Amino acid sequence: MKTFVKPFILLILIGGFFRAYAQETPFRLYGELYFDNRVRLENGQWSWNENRLDLQLDKKFADKAKFHSQVWLRSFGYPFLYSAEQLFDKDETSPYNLDIREAYVELYGVFTKNLDMKIGRQRIAWGTGDKLNPTDNVNSYDLEDIWDFGRHLGSDAIRLKYYYKDFFLEADYILYFRPASLPRGDWAAGLFNPMELPPPLYIVSMEDSLAMPALNLKENSSYALKAGGLAGGFNFSLSYLYGRDGLPVNYFNRIMPVDTNGGVYLESKLFFPRQQVIGADLAGAVGSVGVWAEASLFVPEDEIILTNDLTGIGMPVVDSVILENKPWFKYLAGFDYTFRGGHYVNFQYLHGFVHERGQENLNDYFVINYEKYLFNDKLKVRPLTAAFVVSDWKELTENYALVYMPFLTFIPNDNTEISIGVRLIAGEGDDVFAQYKDKDEFVFSLKYRF
Amino acid sequence: MKKKTLFAAIILSIYSFGALAQGASEILKKTDDVMYAPKDQKASVKIILKDKKGNMQEREASYIQIGSEMRLFKFTAPASQAGIAFLSLPGDVMYLYLPAYEKERRIASHVKNQTFAGTDFSYDDMESKPLGDEYNPELISQDAETWKLKLIPKDPAGSDYGRIEITVGKDNNYLRSADYFDRGGQKIKQMVNTTIEKVDGYWTATEIEMTDLAKGHSTVFKTLGLSFDNNLTAEDFTVREMKK
Numbered sequence: 001m002k003t004f005v006k007p008f009i010l011l012i013l014i015g016g017f018f019r020a021y022a023q024e025t026p027f028r029l030y031g032e033l034y035f036d037n038r039v040r041l042e043n044g045q046w047s048w049n050e051n052r053l054d055l056q057l058d059k060k061f062a063d064k065a066k067f068h069s070q071v072w073l074r075s076f077g078y079p080f081l082y083s084a085e086q087l088f089d090k091d092e093t094s095p096y097n098l099d100i101r102e103a104y105v106e107l108y109g110v111f112t113k114n115l116d117m118k119i120g121r122q123r124i125a126w127g128t129g130d131k132l133n134p135t136d137n138v139n140s141y142d143l144e145d146i147w148d149f150g151r152h153l154g155s156d157a158i159r160l161k162y163y164y165k166d167f168f169l170e171a172d173y174i175l176y177f178r179p180a181s182l183p184r185g186d187w188a189a190g191l192f193n194p195m196e197l198p199p200p201l202y203i204v205s206m207e208d209s210l211a212m213p214a215l216n217l218k219e220n221s222s223y224a225l226k227a228g229g230l231a232g233g234f235n236f237s238l239s240y241l242y243g244r245d246g247l248p249v250n251y252f253n254r255i256m257p258v259d260t261n262g263g264v265y266l267e268s269k270l271f272f273p274r275q276q277v278i279g280a281d282l283a284g285a286v287g288s289v290g291v292w293a294e295a296s297l298f299v300p301e302d303e304i305i306l307t308n309d310l311t312g313i314g315m316p317v318v319d320s321v322i323l324e325n326k327p328w329f330k331y332l333a334g335f336d337y338t339f340r341g342g343h344y345v346n347f348q349y350l351h352g353f354v355h356e357r358g359q360e361n362l363n364d365y366f367v368i369n370y371e372k373y374l375f376n377d378k379l380k381v382r383p384l385t386a387a388f389v390v391s392d393w394k395e396l397t398e399n400y401a402l403v404y405m406p407f408l409t410f411i412p413n414d415n416t417e418i419s420i421g422v423r424l425i426a427g428e429g430d431d432v433f434a435q436y437k438d439k440d441e442f443v444f445s446l447k448y449r450f
Numbered sequence: 451m452k453k454k455t456l457f458a459a460i461i462l463s464i465y466s467f468g469a470l471a472q473g474a475s476e477i478l479k480k481t482d483d484v485m486y487a488p489k490d491q492k493a494s495v496k497i498i499l500k501d502k503k504g505n506m507q508e509r510e511a512s513y514i515q516i517g518s519e520m521r522l523f524k525f526t527a528p529a530s531q532a533g534i535a536f537l538s539l540p541g542d543v544m545y546l547y548l549p550a551y552e553k554e555r556r557i558a559s560h561v562k563n564q565t566f567a568g569t570d571f572s573y574d575d576m577e578s579k580p581l582g583d584e585y586n587p588e589l590i591s592q593d594a595e596t597w598k599l600k601l602i603p604k605d606p607a608g609s610d611y612g613r614i615e616i617t618v619g620k621d622n623n624y625l626r627s628a629d630y631f632d633r634g635g636q637k638i639k640q641m642v643n644t645t646i647e648k649v650d651g652y653w654t655a656t657e658i659e660m661t662d663l664a665k666g667h668s669t670v671f672k673t674l675g676l677s678f679d680n681n682l683t684a685e686d687f688t689v690r691e692m693k694k
Contacts, residue, residue, distance in 0.1 A: 290558030
């Protein structure tokens with residue numbers, strides 16, 4: 001009886017709230033159709049096929065509340081068919097996926113006119129950088145498409161934001177931990193260093209297990225605070241997050257022989273370490289040049305030791321520290337400027353990409369973008385979009401990556417964008433992009449907003 | 451005697467020039483006073499973009515404004531633009547909100563000479579600061595109905611225009627049209643207030659057409675549901691309001 005009564009009372013309260021603000025606007029349904037196809041230049045193989053229907057629904061209740069949801073319905077990838085039996089199963093022949101990106105209610109002026117509350121699955125976007133944000137760590141990364149920098153998963157959270165004049169104070173409580181989504185297909189390999197085995201050993205098969213945090217408040221929840229405002233013409237903020245790294249860390253490996261030729265079976269265990277992140281950002285202008293900067297200090301909770309159990313192949317158990325209990329510092333600085341004639345240039349320097357941990361493991365990324373609209377904004381050209389990565393300045397020629405991404409976007413009408421471009425990658429060393437050097441690709445995408 | 455005549459002519463011309471300049475300043479001040487008389491304004495607008503082939507695109511937006519330095523502009527249509535908002539605050543503090551990124555982006559004044567959201571207005575044109583703050587006026591000519599003034603930027607380096615020539619109605623001191631010239635003296639844009647009417651006791655342009663002469667492209671702003679003196683406050687011009 002009690003379990004029935006509680007949700008019933010809650011429903012009445014929520015219903016009462018919305019009836020109280022009956023000056024409502026109609027539901028607004030909007031979104032986009034997005035087709036993204038990519039083919040590898042080296043061998044002509046398709047490497048990406050995404051057909052996305054992005055549906056968003058908004059409803060405002062006067063100036064007191066807003067409901068928002070965003071759902072992706074996607075036909076993604078290619079069917080992996082090896083048996084005629086699969087042809088009877090449409091889930092196999094037409095793989096699809098439903099992703100609730102956001103679904104929240106935002107209440108304005110709760111308790112006091114200056115306090116807003118947002119409850120539900122939401123994106124808590126922090127940082128002043130352009131798609132590269134070392135301070136944006138409340139939501140776990142959505143790295144499914146490694147080229148869609150800055151994409152994060154929504155978190156089931158409660159956010160309170162108090163405004164006073166040009167300043168704000170924000171408190172976020174993230175109810176459940178959501179691990180990051182990892183890149184699809186062979187893009188994932190770049191994020192994780194492969195396990196090196198002494199010859200003649202080689203991995204025949206492997207299995208891993210994830211140690212997910214316990215489903216309780218202490219282990220599964222996170223919280224964050226942020227304060228900021230406008231002073232001296234600059235927007236600034238300071239932030240603190242007590243959360244978990246959304247990318248798993250390998251803490252245990254066991255190797256067992258499976259044949260006499262050196263073939264082994266690998267068993268791995270991974271977990272999501274707790275960490276604190278102290279951040280700061282600012283944005284403003286120097287003269288007429290737009291400038292921004294971000295910095296985050298990542299403080300691990302513990303040292304992380306990787307245990308390699310090699311007893312199965314007649315060797316001892318080897319422990320090695322893979323992450324010292326020392327903070328590391330990621331930062332970004334950037335500027336943009338529009339020259340006469342509409343020539344837009346944006347430059348960013350980043351120290352430490354999303355997956356990098358430990359001060360000595362952070363690489364340098366220089367990213368430049370030049371774009372110009374032509375023919376009454378019907379054509380956008382990006383002839384110089386590039387990134388240069390250095391993973392070791394002392395041996396630069398062996399530790400670098402260069403990614404060149406020229407794109408052309410045709411805009412036949414306000415709602416449609418058709419883009420073509422290439423990603424050309426060169427590099428050496430173990431940086432994530434250097435490992436993609438054989439993955440040059442041609443990209444074709446279409447976006448229609450409705 | 452000749453010297454005296456020449457001296458008198460010079461004195462007279464200096465005096466006349468001074469009188470004209472003073473007249474021009476007064477005209478411009480009255481124009482600014484009329485155009486910025488309301489304490490605040492609130493409106494929705496229909497924006498029609500026309501290219502030289504006659505193809506048209508429509509956009510819809512709403513805006514609120516206090517004086518000349520606080521303005522919040524939100525696009526409501528088409529779908530590709532809906533939700534995009536632009537907030538302009540004193541001290542060249544400007545924010546752009548793109549719903550797809552779910553956060554505001556601070557933008558610097560380098561955008562001022564760029565076109566505003568595909569229209570023929572630049573961000574600078576949209577700021578609608580009193581002309582007297584940014585330009586020194588000269589009276590070029592006049593007829594029974596209008597004055598024609600030449601406006602020279604006070605800060606030539608900071609302006610996209612070499613000069614602006616404006617026509618002001620004598621009946622209401624309201625701006626009727628403006629011709630924009632580049633630094634080389636070439637006329638590049640033309641703005642015409644095609645409909646000027648009295649709303650809530652204030653003269654206002656409810657239809658404005660800006661033409662980019664080089665591109666042969668024009669933008670018509672049709673103001674709908676305009677209201678003045680709505681008791682707007684600085685709290686209505688915040689990032690919080692921009693994102694709602």
